[in-house]
Amino acid sequence: xxxxxxxxxxxxxxxxxxxxxxxxxxxxxxxxxxxxxxxxxxxxxxxxxxxxxxxxxxxxxxxxxxxxxxxxxxxxxxxxxxxxxxxxxxxxxxxxxxxxxxxxxxxxxxxxxxxxxxxxxxxxxxxxxxxxxxxxxxxxxxxxxxxxxxxxxxxxxxxxxxxxxxxxxxxxxxxxxxxxxxxxxxxxxxxxxxxxxxxxxxxxxxxxxxxxxxxxxxxxxxxxxxxxxxxxxxxxxxxxxxxxxxxxxxxxxxxxxxxxxxxxxxxxxxxxxxxxxxxxxxxxxxxxxxxxxxxxxxxxxxxxxxxxxxxxxxxxxxxxxxxxxxxxxxxxxxxxxxxxxxxxxxxxxxxxxxxxxxxxxxxxxxxxxxxxxxxxxxxxxxxxxxxxxxxxxxxxxxxxxxxx
Ligand code: FEO
Numbered sequence: 001x002x003x004x005x006x007x008x009x010x011x012x013x014x015x016x017x018x019x020x021x022x023x024x025x026x027x028x029x030x031x032x033x034x035x036x037x038x039x040x041x042x043x044x045x046x047x048x049x050x051x052x053x054x055x056x057x058x059x060x061x062x063x064x065x066x067x068x069x070x071x072x073x074x075x076x077x078x079x080x081x082x083x084x085x086x087x088x089x090x091x092x093x094x095x096x097x098x099x100x101x102x103x104x105x106x107x108x109x110x111x112x113x114x115x116x117x118x119x120x121x122x123x124x125x126x127x128x129x130x131x132x133x134x135x136x137x138x139x140x141x142x143x144x145x146x147x148x149x150x151x152x153x154x155x156x157x158x159x160x161x162x163x164x165x166x167x168x169x170x171x172x173x174x175x176x177x178x179x180x181x182x183x184x185x186x187x188x189x190x191x192x193x194x195x196x197x198x199x200x201x202x203x204x205x206x207x208x209x210x211x212x213x214x215x216x217x218x219x220x221x222x223x224x225x226x227x228x229x230x231x232x233x234x235x236x237x238x239x240x241x242x243x244x245x246x247x248x249x250x251x252x253x254x255x256x257x258x259x260x261x262x263x264x265x266x267x268x269x270x271x272x273x274x275x276x277x278x279x280x281x282x283x284x285x286x287x288x289x290x291x292x293x294x295x296x297x298x299x300x301x302x303x304x305x306x307x308x309x310x311x312x313x314x315x316x317x318x319x320x321x322x323x324x325x326x327x328x329x330x331x332x333x334x335x336x337x338x339x340x341x342x343x344x345x346x347x348x349x350x351x352x353x354x355x356x357x358x359x360x361x362x363x364x365x366x367x368x369x370x371x372x373x374x375x376x377x378x379x380x381x382x383x384x385x386x387x388x389x390x391x392x393x394x395x396x397x398x399x400x401x402x403x404x
Pocket of ligand 1: 077079080081082144145163227228
C-alpha cells in the first residue's frame, strides 16, 4: 500500500517480515525495503526494492499512477536489496532516465544490460527539476558502498538517505512518532545502534565528514527517508545527532562480557567478573555467544566502552564461536574501545592468547594480561576473577574519561 510521506510524495516499499539472515547479518526483527515515488509533472521513482518484492512495489506504484508514467528513476545505491528489481521497473517504463553516480553505473553494468536504457551520471550538486520539485544529488561514497548517494528534495526539505539513518526492522509503523507511540524511544534507538554497529561502524570518519558537508550546503532537513525501517518525520535531528555521537566514539560507561564456554569453566568466571565490575560502579552486561545473534553481540560490544572476551581453549585455540565473533568485529574496524580476555583451559591453554592476538590486529586499547584458570575456577580463582573485574572496570573508567 502506498503511504503519503508528504503531499505527492509516497512510500511505495515492501515489508520483509520473515527475513532473519541478511547476507550473514542476523536481523531478528526483519526489515523493510523503502522506496519513494514523487507524483509531479515528471513522475520520479527514488530507488527500487529487492527483487523478491518487485511485484509489491509495482502494485504500490499502480495504486498511484501507471508505471509507464515514470520519467525518472533515481538509483541512490546499487546493493541487491535496493536495485535488483530495476529491470522489472524499466520493463514497464523503458524510456525513463536513470540517474546514478559514475561508480553506480559501473556496478549496474554487472547486473543488467544497461545499453538498452537512458542512464545519466550525476555528481554532488547536480539538480533535476521535475515540476514543483527539485532534486539535489549528494554523493556519499563508502556510505556504505562506493556508488552510494543521497537525494535531497528541496521544496519539502526531505533527505532520501538510502542506507544511512536506516534500521533493519519490520514494523507496522512507517514513521518515527508512530513507532515510538507503539513501542518506545529506546526500542528505536536500539534499532539505530544495531544498524550502525553492524553496517556503518567502519565509516565513522566518513560519516562525520559527510554530515559536515551536508550542513555546509545549508540544507534544512525536516524529514529523513531511509531505504530501511521507519521514516524520520518528527526526530530527524535526533538520528543525525546519534550518528555524530557514534562517529565521534560515544559509548556507555559499561562493560560487555561476551563469551562462550565448553564445560562451564569460562561461564562460571563471568559471575565474579561481573560482580567486580559492578562494585567499581560500572554497568555490566553478559552475552553468551551461542545463545545470541552475533549481530546483537556486535551491538552490545559497540554500546559499551569496555569488553571482556571469554573463551575456553579448544585444541590450543579459541572456541570457533568466539573466533567468528572477533573475525567479524575486526572487519568492522572498531575504535575507541578497551578490551581484555579470560577463559578456562584444560591442557596447555591458548584461547586467551589468541584473543589478545586478535585485539592487537584491531588496534584496540588492551588490558593485559588476561585471566586463565585450569578446568574450573576454584574459590581462589573466583576471587582472582572478581579482582580482575575490578581492575578492568578501573581501566575502563580511566579510558572513558578521555572522551569527556
Ligand atoms: Fe540496504 Fe547497502 O543496502
